[in-house]
Amino acid sequence: MPIQPASQPSGTPAIQEDRLPQPAAEPDSAASSGSRSETPAAPDRAAQPARKLHPLVDLHVDRSAFEELERRIERNGPWDDWSLYQMAWEAEEARRVADFHELQCLRLLPGFTPLPHQTETARRVLYEMRGRAILADEVGLGKTIEAGLVLKEYLVRGLVRRALILVPASLVLQWVRELNGKFGIPAVAHKKMYHWEHDIVVASMDTAKREPHRSFLHGSEYDMLIIDEAHKLKNKKTGNYQFVSDLRKKYCLLLTATPVQNDLSELYNLITLLKPGQLGGEGEFAANFVVGRRVAKNEDKLQEALGQVMIRNRRSDGGLEFTKRTVTNVPLRLSPDEQALYDGVTQYVRQHAQAERGDLASMLSLVTLQREVCSSRDAVFLTLINLSKKIPPDSPLHARIWELVELIRSIQANTKAEATMKLVENIGEKVIVFTEYRATQEYLLRYFKEHGLSAVPYRGGMNRGKKDWMMDLFRRRAQVLVATEAGGEGINLQFCHHIVNFDLPWNPMRVEQRIGRVHRLGQTEDVRIFNLCTLGTIEEHILHLLHEKINMFETVIGELDEIVERIEREESLERRLAKMLLESADERELRSRIDGLGDALLQTRNQRQRE
Amino acid sequence: MNAKQVQRFVISYLEATGSSIIEKSPTHVTVKLSPEADRALTNRPYYWSFVDRTGAEPETMTFRWSFVHPSEAELSGPEAARDGQAGAQPQVQPQAGTQPAAGMPMPLLQNGPRVIRDDVYFGSRRLDQIFESVRQFGRCVTMFEEPPKRTGVGPLGSVPYTAWLGVNFKVGYECDMKREELYGWGISLATGVIDEAFLERVRERRLTPKLPPNVHLLPNGLSLRKAMAQLEHALERKLKAADFQWAAEAEERRLDELARLEAYYRPMIDQAEEGEPKEALRARLKQRSEEIDWQYRPRVTMSVMNCGLFHLPGIG
Numbered sequence: 070m071p072i073q074p075a076s077q078p079s080g081t082p083a084i085q086e087d088r089l090p091q092p093a094a095e096p097d098s099a100a101s102s103g104s105r106s107e108t109p110a111a112p113d114r115a116a117q118p119a120r121k122l123h124p125l126v127d128l129h130v131d132r133s134a135f136e137e138l139e140r141r142i143e144r145n146g147p148w149d150d151w152s153l154y155q156m157a158w159e160a161e162e163a164r165r166v167a168d169f170h171e172l173q174c175l176r177l178l179p180g181f182t183p184l185p186h187q188t189e190t191a192r193r194v195l196y197e198m199r200g201r202a203i204l205a206d207e208v209g210l211g212k213t214i215e216a217g218l219v220l221k222e223y224l225v226r227g228l229v230r231r232a233l234i235l236v237p238a239s240l241v242l243q244w245v246r247e248l249n250g251k252f253g254i255p256a257v258a259h260k261k262m263y264h265w266e267h268d269i270v271v272a273s274m275d276t277a278k279r280e281p282h283r284s285f286l287h288g289s290e291y292d293m294l295i296i297d298e299a300h301k302l303k304n305k306k307t308g309n310y311q312f313v314s315d316l317r318k319k320y321c322l323l324l325t326a327t328p329v330q331n332d333l334s335e336l337y338n339l340i341t342l343l344k345p346g347q348l349g350g351e352g353e354f355a356a357n358f359v360v361g362r363r364v365a366k367n368e369d370k371l372q373e374a375l376g377q378v379m380i381r382n383r384r385s386d387g388g389l390e391f392t393k394r395t396v397t398n399v400p401l402r403l404s405p406d407e408q409a410l411y412d413g414v415t416q417y418v419r420q421h422a423q424a425e426r427g428d429l430a431s432m433l434s435l436v437t438l439q440r441e442v443c444s445s446r447d448a449v450f451l452t453l454i455n456l457s458k459k460i461p462p463d464s465p466l467h468a469r470i471w472e473l474v475e476l477i478r479s480i481q482a483n484t485k486a487e488a489t490m491k492l493v494e495n496i497g498e499k500v501i502v503f504t505e506y507r508a509t510q511e512y513l514l515r516y517f518k519e520h521g522l523s524a525v526p527y528r529g530g531m532n533r534g535k536k537d538w539m540m541d542l543f544r545r546r547a548q549v550l551v552a553t554e555a556g557g558e559g560i561n562l563q564f565c566h567h568i569v570n571f572d573l574p575w576n577p578m579r580v581e582q583r584i585g586r587v588h589r590l591g592q593t594e595d596v597r598i599f600n601l602c603t604l605g606t607i608e609e610h611i612l613h614l615l616h617e618k619i620n621m622f623e624t625v626i627g628e629l630d631e632i633v634e635r636i637e638r639e640e641s642l643e644r645r646l647a648k649m650l651l652e653s654a655d656e657r658e659l660r661s662r663i664d665g666l667g668d669a670l671l672q673t674r675n676q677r678q679r680e
Numbered sequence: 681m682n683a684k685q686v687q688r689f690v691i692s693y694l695e696a697t698g699s700s701i702i703e704k705s706p707t708h709v710t711v712k713l714s715p716e717a718d719r720a721l722t723n724r725p726y727y728w729s730f731v732d733r734t735g736a737e738p739e740t741m742t743f744r745w746s747f748v749h750p751s752e753a754e755l756s757g758p759e760a761a762r763d764g765q766a767g768a769q770p771q772v773q774p775q776a777g778t779q780p781a782a783g784m785p786m787p788l789l790q791n792g793p794r795v796i797r798d799d800v801y802f803g804s805r806r807l808d809q810i811f812e813s814v815r816q817f818g819r820c821v822t823m824f825e826e827p828p829k830r831t832g833v834g835p836l837g838s839v840p841y842t843a844w845l846g847v848n849f850k851v852g853y854e855c856d857m858k859r860e861e862l863y864g865w866g867i868s869l870a871t872g873v874i875d876e877a878f879l880e881r882v883r884e885r886r887l888t889p890k891l892p893p894n895v896h897l898l899p900n901g902l903s904l905r906k907a908m909a910q911l912e913h914a915l916e917r918k919l920k921a922a923d924f925q926w927a928a929e930a931e932e933r934r935l936d937e938l939a940r941l942e943a944y945y946r947p948m949i950d951q952a953e954e955g956e957p958k959e960a961l962r963a964r965l966k967q968r969s970e971e972i973d974w975q976y977r978p979r980v981t982m983s984v985m986n987c988g989l990f991h992l993p994g995i996g
Contacts, residue, residue, distance in 0.1 A: 122916065122919060122920055123920065123924045123927060125927045125928065125931045125978055126924065126978045127979050127980070128979075128980050128981075128982060129979060129981045129982070130912065130981075130982045131981065131983035131984065132908070132912075132983075134819055134820065134987055135847065135908055137819060138820045138988065138989070139904060139905070141820050142904070142989070146822075148820065148821050148889055149817055149818050149819055149820055149821050150696050150697075150818065150821075151821055151887055151889065152692060152695075152818075153697075153814050153817050153818030154818040154819075155818070156692060156696070156814045157815050157818035157848075157985060158862070158864065158985070158986070159689065160810075160814050160815065161815075161848075161862060161985055162862060163681045163685075163811075165850075165860045165861075166860045167860070168859060169853075169857045169859045170857070176802070176803070178803060195857070199933065199976070200856055200975065226858045227852070228854070228856075228857070228858050253803055253804060253805055255805065317967060317970075317971060318971065320856075320975070344937075344940070345940075345944045345945070345968060346940040346941055346945075349943075349944075350943070350944055350948070352947075
């Protein structure tokens with residue numbers, strides 16, 4: 070028997086049965102003790118339809134407890150305990166929702182106090198948006214918490230009994246844990262068909278939309294539907310979109326961290342799921358608001374219409390207390406062996422960039438070679454081997470590649486790894502080391518182990534259980550976490566406040582994601598960031614762009630995602646940088662072109678702020 | 681309910697269900713549940729159906745319930761609280777499934793039964809369960825007031841008692857939001873007099889489930905059903921006199937929303953090809969409209985939480 074949420078009021082079954090096609094018997098009656106008949110007399114209810122209390126308001130009466138009294142009088146008992154009788158009143162009194170407006174759920178949350186912007190968001194969803202909203206906070210501000218608050222409030226008020234929560238498969242267990250642990254909401258992860266019978270189910274979108282689940286869900290009604298990563302529903306021709314739009318729901322929350330307002334038609338589709346017609350009919354919308362695909366007109370009006378269905382809290386809004394970030398760049402000189410390899414690879418890249426001109430994909434992979442040399446010989450080795458496999462066996466290129474491999478062989482030490490080791494020893498506390506490359510990660514783990522430093526790996530490909538295990542090991546045992554990816558939403562590492570960027574991603578968003586894992590709400594210490602940078606290499610230019618030009622380490626750039634997205638409308642940052650690198654005649658030209666890109670980013674930010 | 685109130689409530693529950701308290705402190709209680717409480721709280725329907733079928737001696741479960749609110753427990757340091765939370769999770773999750781005991785840590789009492797630890801605070805799953813159990817097993821009573829001590833009645837005399845129907849109502853005002861009120865009313869089956877403070881009145885009396893000696897029950901002037909109908913109508917009259925502004929506002933929202941849907945779908949329906957496309961859009965509009973109705977339509981529910989027959993001294 071599933072445990073009923075506390076909130077289910079005694080009266081609701083009678084009312085909901087009128088409307089809800091219930092797949093199972095009311096769990097309430099199943100829960101009652103065997104000998105006592107608890108089934109409300111259905112024919113009676115049919116004989117006494119709802120009556121008018123007011124021209125607008127029907128009165129529904131549920132007198133099943135009285136009918137029970139009559140039956141027991143007839144049979145002369147059995148009678149319940151007098152103190153339990155009084156306690157039933159006491160319990161109802163304690164749980165009573167005395168007021169339409171005051172948030173009830175706050176007094177029911179054990180050991181956790183939501184942040185002001187989260188409570189405020191819940192309030193607005195409940196009282197202004199009436200339970201249908203897009204929650205579009207920037208990453209790390211707690212959309213899940215906001216959704217949990219709204220759900221809890223409706224549960225407490227008895228307005229929601231059945232809720233369906235659709236999320237990416239990798240987040241299912243995390244949602245279940247969060248709802249149970251933080252909110253005391255008895256959510257279950259969907260695994261088997263019978264799990265649908267539970268009141269509150271978290272399932273992956275991919276499962277839910279497949280048969281036989283699909284038919285079951287379309288035959289049900291949900292008091293509340295929550296969809297995480299809802300930006301995946303932006304295209305109305307997709308199966309996901311059709312599936313969701315056929316679900317029957319009362320309240321609905323769509324969660325997304327991607328700034329959907331950059332593409333107007335996608336935004337329109339998302340809102341149509343929630344509130345068809347909020348932005349007018351399709352034609353009207355196009356006429357009133359759209360100039361180009363991403364260009365809006367009547368921005369004020371559009372924002373107003375959006376404000377009625379969407380909440381987007383930003384880090385830059387203020388009122389949110391973040392600790393400081395301090396940044397230290399650690400300039401390093403490559404050892405002669407390493408430098409020889411770097412020069413060899415650079416030469417190789419330049420020669421072949423000429424040959425491959427026009428073929429962007431292979432140009433990009435050439436640049437990758439250069440970046441990898443700056444990270445570790447292991448990383449570049451793997452790529453070289455893969456490269457040689459693609460080349461026809463009789464090509465003279467093989468000889469060139471093997472020359473480079475020979476250079477790799479002669480390298481005995483990794484300058485950066487040694488520097489990292491020293492850094493970690495000086496810090497003496499927990500440290501996360503980020504690298505872009507899997508091979509570097511493995512090398513570092515080996516290297517740390519040889520030097521008696523406890524380190525654990527973390528990467529995107531790990532399954533959820535393994536990720537959790539690694540997190541746990543890092544928290545309790547290991548001093549160092551070597552991670553290849555910052556993503557994997559919802560990983561909170563607030564207990565650590567030192568980051569070493571062993572190498573840097575080229576996209577500022579990815580850098581921000583790395584830092585955001587640690588520098589987030591709940592972090593109590595200032596966050597220290599160390600950037601390892603090999604002088605005279607491509608790394609120096611990238612660090613110059615990210616650190617000196619746009620100063621992204623020390624300050625949180627508000628709406629960075631939106632800025633980058635605008636810049637990337639024509640071409641991705643990585644590609645632009647790669648092109649600059651290959652096309653520049655010398656270092657000076659490269660520097661000035663990179664500066665130009667930095668200026669463009671800053672300009673976009675200023676423009677955005679003016680808007 | 682603060683921690684003290686929760687504790688008092690839980691102890692009363694344990695006493696009322698005849699559970700045996702092994703030890704307690706100001707912040708916790710260790711208890712071996714009675715069969716009645718075990719059936720209600722441990723989520724073991726298969727075990728109990730086994731006991732019922734075979735007549736085996738039931739072995740009930742033992743709990744150690746802490747009444748310290750987790751927010752206060754956290755003061756012992758964030759690290760400890762995090763660990764505590766992580767430890768508490770396996771206890772929480774199995775409750776949601778059908779296999780309660782699986783995966784729960786079960787520390788052992790020395791030479792005793794296994795004891796399951798649990799935090800009980802307002803908002804916790806355990807307290808909700810107890811609330812639910814109280815709701816089920818405190819539903820219908822018949823009570824008699826202890827007769828006044830030999831006042832004015834000779835040893836052979838008998839005190840006249842009147843029967844009252846006491847009903848506790850919960851009234852829910854619902855639209856997209858909700859508010860509730862409770863009414864503990866009673867009606868005399870002799871005269872039809874309604875007492876709006878009936879529950880408060882009987883709570884102060886000394887009541888017993890057994891008919892006391894030297895007492896005689898007066899005949900009822902009103903059938904139980906009639907009395908109930910009168911009580912309901914009286915309450916309904918009271919509710920009718922209330923302010924319905926909330927309902928008017930909800931109705932306005934509902935009509936607004938319906939108009940928005942109509943404006944969105946109507947042109948699409950008009951332009952759609954006859955036959956299936958048109959019908960599909962019509963169905964979609966109907967579905968969306970029903971959702972709006974479900975969300976906003978103002979309604980009031982009046983439900984009987986529990987009720988009982990109360991025999992009180994006096995005439996009327």
